[in-house]
Amino acid sequence: MSTAERQRLAPAFAVALFVALLLPPVRAWLESRMSLQMLVQIPLLITVGWLLSAALPPRLGEGIARWNRHGISSLVLASLAGMFWMLPRSLDAAIGEPWMAVAKFASVPLLIGLPLGLGWPHMGFVVRGVFLLELTATFFRLGWLYLVSPIRLCNNYLLDDQQRAGEAMLVIGSLLLAGVAIKLLWGRFDST
Amino acid sequence: MPILRTLLASALLLVFGGAVLTVATDGFHAFTSETARRLAVRREPPPVPAVTLETQSGAHVNLAELRGRWVLVDFIYTRCLTWCLALGGEFAQLQDQLAAPLADGRLVLLSISFDPAHDTPAELAAYRQRFRGRDHGWLVARPTSEGDLQQLLHTFGVTVVPDGIDGYVHNAAIQVVDPQGRLVLILDAGNPQAVAQLMRRKLP
Incomplete structure (x- = not known):
């Protein structure tokens, strides 16, 4: 599949993925465990937004790019929105409060995935490196916290589920780190 | 100038995002809903609903009939083998430590079951x-309808x-309801001495 073809199909795939995530049984299953909500549902919602960035009219994309040198504005927005959805009380509220559920399904694609998708091609080696390492550190920090916390951080989830989520975050952090290391050792870099 | 525009956009996003995160x-x-619930209750004590409960004696x-007294409320289910056991033991200790206000009716201990289908008056007793x-x-009481329980x-x-x-x-805790029927305080379970001390200060 060529790049152009992939770009053409991306929005359709994004919509299909979004609809699938909205299906009540899928939603109920992905929100039944902390690890699934944090590490599957939210990343898939981010993917929806990322794919949508290919569907943006080129003129709008160029307009945004003028305010988004090196993808910096993208990173700021995505990090802030990401912090919000890392709060245990946000995860709790997204299950119990309908308006928080709406906020999650709207803001995770549009305020995290879309800006990252728009900004990523403009990010140079240094910006990407800082972003990936900070992301890795976040996985380690949160993973450690979730693993050792003796109290439940979400009223909707059990303690052992929280610890499984913590372990999974440590694994993801390690994989990210390994990926960055492999890229550094054997990867090819553009000189941007 | 794109770099200045980017800085401006990022600064605005930071200010706005920081405000949202602060709120x-x-x-x-409060990073967890449990802390948030305790803060919210202190800031704006919600009135407890006037629902009817069936007690251990049937x-x-x-x-609403408990207005005029302080009420300590915990939520339990009788088949419980973990937290509610601790809560039950704690209420029994509070019965000793707060015997005087309990005897003259200034204070009531109330355990509410969230498993009313199983917890008949006999089970509650x-x-x-x-x-x-x-x-x-x-x-020790159970709500009489699913709507009341919710x-x-x-x-x-x-x-x-x-x-x-x-x-x-x-999320097991001891909830304090004041004589006006408002939920004013949520206390950690597991420390009956502290609860007794606090209630002695509050009671007239």
């Missing part, structure tokens, strides 16, 4: 018996989740 965490005080009591809880001042759980901010082995887990 979302109650000024970086009598009916409306929460057996639950209190298990902790050698005495008759005075400790009501209203209670919502007002008190209690979330009940199945534990996967035929039981439940919930």
Whole structure:
């Protein structure tokens, strides 16, 4: 599949993925465990937004790019929105409060995935490196916290589920780190 | 100039995002819903709903009838083998430590079951018996309808989740209701001395 073809199909795939995530049984299953909500549902919602960035009219994309040198504005927005959805009380509220559920399904694609998708091609080696390492550190920090916390951080989830989520975050952090290391050792870099 | 525009956009995003995060965490005080629930209750005590409960003796009591007294409320289910056991033991200890205000009716202990289908008055009585809880001042009760139960759980901010082995887990705590019938304070379970001390200060 060529790049152009992939770009053409991306929005359709994004919509299909979004609809699938909205299906009540899928939603109920992905929100039944902390690890699934944090590490599957939210990343898939981010993917929806990322794919949508290919569907943006080129003129709008160029307009945004003028305010988004090196993808910096993208990173700021995505990090802030990401912090919000890392709060245990946000995860709790997204299950119990309908308006928080709406906020999650709207803001995770549009305020995290879309800006990252728009900004990523403009990010140079240094910006990407800082972003990936900070992301890795976040996985380690949160993973450690979730693993050792003796109290439940979400009223909707059990303690052992929280610890499984913590372990999974440590694994993801390690994989990210390994990926960055492999890229550094054997990867090819553009000189941007 | 794109770099200046980018800086401006990022600065605006930071200010706006920082404001949202400040509000979302109650000024970086509450990161979990449990902390948030305790803060919210202190800031704006919600009135407890006037629902009717069936007690361990089969009598009916409306929460509105308890106005004029302080009430310590915990949520339990009698099949529980973990937290509610601790809560039950704690209420039995409070019966000893706060015997005077319980005897003259200034204070009531109220355990509310969130498993009313199983917890019949007989089960509720057996639950209190298990902790050698005495008759005075400790009501163990169940809501009489699913709607009432949901209203209670919502007002008190209690979330009940199945534990996967035929039981439940919930955010166990001791809720303090004042004589005006408002939920004013949520205390950690597991420290009856501190609860008794605090109530002695509050009681007239």
